[in-house]
Amino acid sequence: MSIDTKTAARVAKLARIKVDEADLTALAQEFTNILGFIEQLNEVNVDGIEPMTSVTPQRLFRRDDVVNDGNQQKAVLHNAPDAREGFFAVPMVVE
């Protein structure tokens, strides 16, 4: 399958990665190559095979539904690029 620049731009948007207009042609070509490689999977007969969801045959275990951590505001905010008054700060989201 050949990927056009419009699709490449849409994927970049979905992935929230800014790609310059000028780079879209090259990106679309890369996608085309990689997806071409992946197309081999169409040769495999997968009728009646369930998609693998778990590597080990075990159900994800659950912990007790109790508070087991907390009161770590300082540690949580320690690495924030912009933290103010105990919150993460971001550009304005709603007017």
Next chain:
Amino acid sequence: MSELMKLKLAEARDALRAGQITSVELTDASLKAIDASKPLNAFVHDTSEIARAQAVAADERLLAGDAPNMCGLPIGIKDLFCTNGVPTQAASAILGGFKPQYESTVTEKLFNDGAVMVGKLNMDEFAMGSSNETSVYGNAINPWKVDERDLTPGGSSGGSAAAVAAETCLAATGTDTGGSIRQPAAFTGITGIKPTYGRCSRWGIVAFASSLDQAGPVTKDVRDAAIMLEAMAGFDPKDSTSVNLPVPNFEAALTGDIRGKTIGIPKEYRVDGMPDELETLWANGTSMLRDAGAIIKDISLPHTKYALPAYYVIAPAEASSNLARYDGVRFGLRAKLDAGDGITEMYEKTRADGFGAEVKRRIMVGTYVLSAGFYDAYYNRARRVRALIKRDFERVFSDGVDAILTPSTPSSAFGLGEMAAVDPVKMYLFDVFTVTVNLAGLPGISVPAGLDSKGLPLGLQLIGRPWEESELLNTAFALEKSLNFSAKPTQWWL
């Protein structure tokens, strides 16, 4: 260089316990060797102060007679492991300045046992790469050198492999999503094991593809791998895929007796363009196991060919989801914004500035295969093929095969930069023998097998049954004894 750095983990442990050396001496020798190995660019974050303090504490424990196996041993830690208060960047610009406020379970276990962290190690960005060329720190360089070219130590655990092969630390942690422990170990003439999925906790290891990622040790030999894996492994309630099974004493399993064990030789691993010398080494390894009393059986793993394409759907899909967290809000980089930029521009510019080309490529491929309209055709199909690959292995194991012998990589190390001009898909092919093991969640180990005509190391891989690392390590131990690989790189960087 100090003779101390030639020691293996087991030898250093015994010498420490016997009081012949101290951890302070050993750590000092390691830090000096690291300083002298700058040209290899294996170490990327200095933790010498922590190391010296840990060494003093380890010596006290040794004196008190309370010394677990890893106590006092200087090891390197891959930059993918979160280490409390110590820079952890996964070799990415997007985690510039990140200092975790917590410790990964694996490093915590190692430190609780008294291991000494002598530095953080170079790797491919977010463990995405097979040559250590996608690192924000620049290439790590293979200590093996046969001409003027600098060679890749492999990837993604390239720094770990380079550091251990250069004898600047006694062992290192690695992680393996598609071969990232075994391929660098093969390229640098050392040993690396990826345990069964669920054996080591993934908690606090920067996530790439969660259903494939496993931590494991990169060491000088099989005994060291057994010792260090035991220290890293174990159930962890903080990782929901960690499995609650007791961790055996792996070292005690190393008897070298493999009489009556059945070793499978898969015909699908004989690929086009494989160098003759690799075929020869593989055949030699097979005869050695036969001579040691194993039964050799030709086997078929019919879906092998589809492992790489399935991997390059599943791993990017999981990566696109895992790496969504790098948004410029909670940690790491936030791009410089222009007046009027809103939150979407912040995300898009931060991720464009912070991720390297290969990481962006994989995130976007993952986004594509998960997007509406393509999810079934790509992602679900790849997961079905994955189920078939796993079933291939289950069939041969239920037919009585105990372990499978294959080459670790299709060639020896290549020159840095040599793959830059080619299609990324070509680079992906270096994982052809290792990636099946991650898809099936099995344990796999690479041991150095010999040198090719260029004088560069090649590795053989053994694949074991799930949860039977003891048996796998013992088979590898028998193979290692017969192979008797002892070549070391010349220390050109000194």
